[in-house]
Amino acid sequence: MAHVTFPLTSLSDLDALTRDLPQVDAVAQDAARDRQNALTKPPGSLGRLEELAVFMAGWQQQAMPQIDMAQALVFAGNHGICAQGVNPFPQEVTAQMVQNFKAGGAAINQLCRTNDAQLSVIDLDLDRPTADFTQGPAMTEADCVAALNAGAAALHPAASVLILGEMGIGNSTVAAALTAAVFGGAVQDWVGRGTGSDDEGLRRKVDAITRGLARHAATPQDGASILMTLGGREQAAICGAVLAARQRRIPVILDGFICTASVAPLFALAPAALDHCLIGHLSVEPGHKRLLDAIGKTAVLDFDMRLGEGSGAALALGILRSALACHSGMATFAEAGVADG
Numbered sequence: 001m002a003h004v005t006f007p008l009t010s011l012s013d014l015d016a017l018t019r020d021l022p023q024v025d026a027v028a029q030d031a032a033r034d035r036q037n038a039l040t041k042p043p044g045s046l047g048r049l050e051e052l053a054v055f056m057a058g059w060q061q062q063a064m065p066q067i068d069m070a071q072a073l074v075f076a077g078n079h080g081i082c083a084q085g086v087n088p089f090p091q092e093v094t095a096q097m098v099q100n101f102k103a104g105g106a107a108i109n110q111l112c113r114t115n116d117a118q119l120s121v122i123d124l125d126l127d128r129p130t131a132d133f134t135q136g137p138a139m140t141e142a143d144c145v146a147a148l149n150a151g152a153a154a155l156h157p158a159a160s161v162l163i164l165g166e167m168g169i170g171n172s173t174v175a176a177a178l179t180a181a182v183f184g185g186a187v188q189d190w191v192g193r194g195t196g197s198d199d200e201g202l203r204r205k206v207d208a209i210t211r212g213l214a215r216h217a218a219t220p221q222d223g224a225s226i227l228m229t230l231g232g233r234e235q236a237a238i239c240g241a242v243l244a245a246r247q248r249r250i251p252v253i254l255d256g257f258i259c260t261a262s263v264a265p266l267f268a269l270a271p272a273a274l275d276h277c278l279i280g281h282l283s284v285e286p287g288h289k290r291l292l293d294a295i296g297k298t299a300v301l302d303f304d305m306r307l308g309e310g311s312g313a314a315l316a317l318g319i320l321r322s323a324l325a326c327h328s329g330m331a332t333f334a335e336a337g338v339a340d341g
């Protein structure tokens with residue numbers, strides 16, 4: 001099979017690409033584990049900080065992983081499904097928040113500054129929302145491929161870690177549709193209040209997704225088709241960025257429910273495609289825990305957040321930096337002259 005890389009020319013490239021990804025470096029992970037066990041602390045006492053250091057070592061292929069540059073990307077898109085009354089805030093808020101991101105006034109700006117991440121905001125055709133998936137496919141193949149390529153192109157090749165986030169009024173419905181399509185089960189178990197839907201709004205979301213899934217029941221159910229028929233541009237861009245990062249072995253921190261749901265189609269194509277991804281935080285959105293159980297991951301933080309924008313991922317970057325500071329800065333028992341147990 002020919003080696004597929006970005007830019008993709010068709011959605012079948014996506015399938016091929018997810019089957020041809022670099023794997024974690026087990027030798028570097030073993031070296032990092034050995035170092036953790038030699039550091040001046042009872043073995044295992046730094047808990048998940050130790051696991052984070054070993055994870056980073058494996059993807060950066062070095063026993064002493066480091067973060068020289070953390071890149072944060074926030075992708076924004078608009079959604080035709082808003083015609084179904086699924087969003088409490090008006091769709092114009094997407095573009096208005098993009099302006100806010102660019103002016104430095106949003107939560108993600110403060111969290112990136114505090115945790116030293118270089119933020120870029122990429123708005124994807126906001127004046128041209130995707131189609132309403134209760135009426136037809138959300139995207140054409142060309143639209144979906146273009147968004148995948150835009151996501152991949154936004155990656156800085158020298159990033160040590162990639163923080164991903166999104167902004168898109170209505171996309172909590174898109175996220176629930178993607179997860180329901182990929183993992184099945186009752187639609188209502190994937191649906192939450194998003195930015196603050198009331199009970200009537202929740203019912204409209206469940207109804208819209210149920211009709212959408214029925215509308216597309218006869219189309220192929222592979223990950224690429226699901227992404228195209230139900231996803232939005234920012235979801236496809238997140239998939240592109242995750243895969244481009246993987247091709248360079250750059251570890252990724254995904255944000256909350258919407259960001260994680262965006263890559264559910266990649267999991268459907270090849271579960272190992274998400275091996276280089278951490279989940280920054282557990283969102284209040286109820287589908288997130290279900291989704292993490294389905295993909296076998298645990299979030300770094302659980303902070304009762306439900307903002308999006310990459311906020312939980314940027315916050316988790318601070319924990320990752322702390323993990324690496326201990327890993328590389330601590331003395332070993334031998335260096336410090338501390339008696340080993």
Ligand SMILES: O=C(O)c1ccc[n+]([C@@H]2O[C@H](COP(=O)([O-])O)[C@@H](O)[C@H]2O)c1
Nearest residue numbers: 168170171172194195256257258283308
């Ligand atoms: O990712 C999450 O966990 C999350 C949970 C609730 C809301 N959001 C954000 O809220 C927006 C989608 O909400 P809605 O109600 O318009 O579907 C979108 O801009 C997301 O970034 C994000």
Ligand SMILES: Cc1cc2nc[nH]c2cc1C
Nearest residue numbers: 089093167195307308309
């Ligand atoms: C104000 C606002 C900010 C957001 N950030 C991410 N999603 C959002 C949705 C709204 C409504």
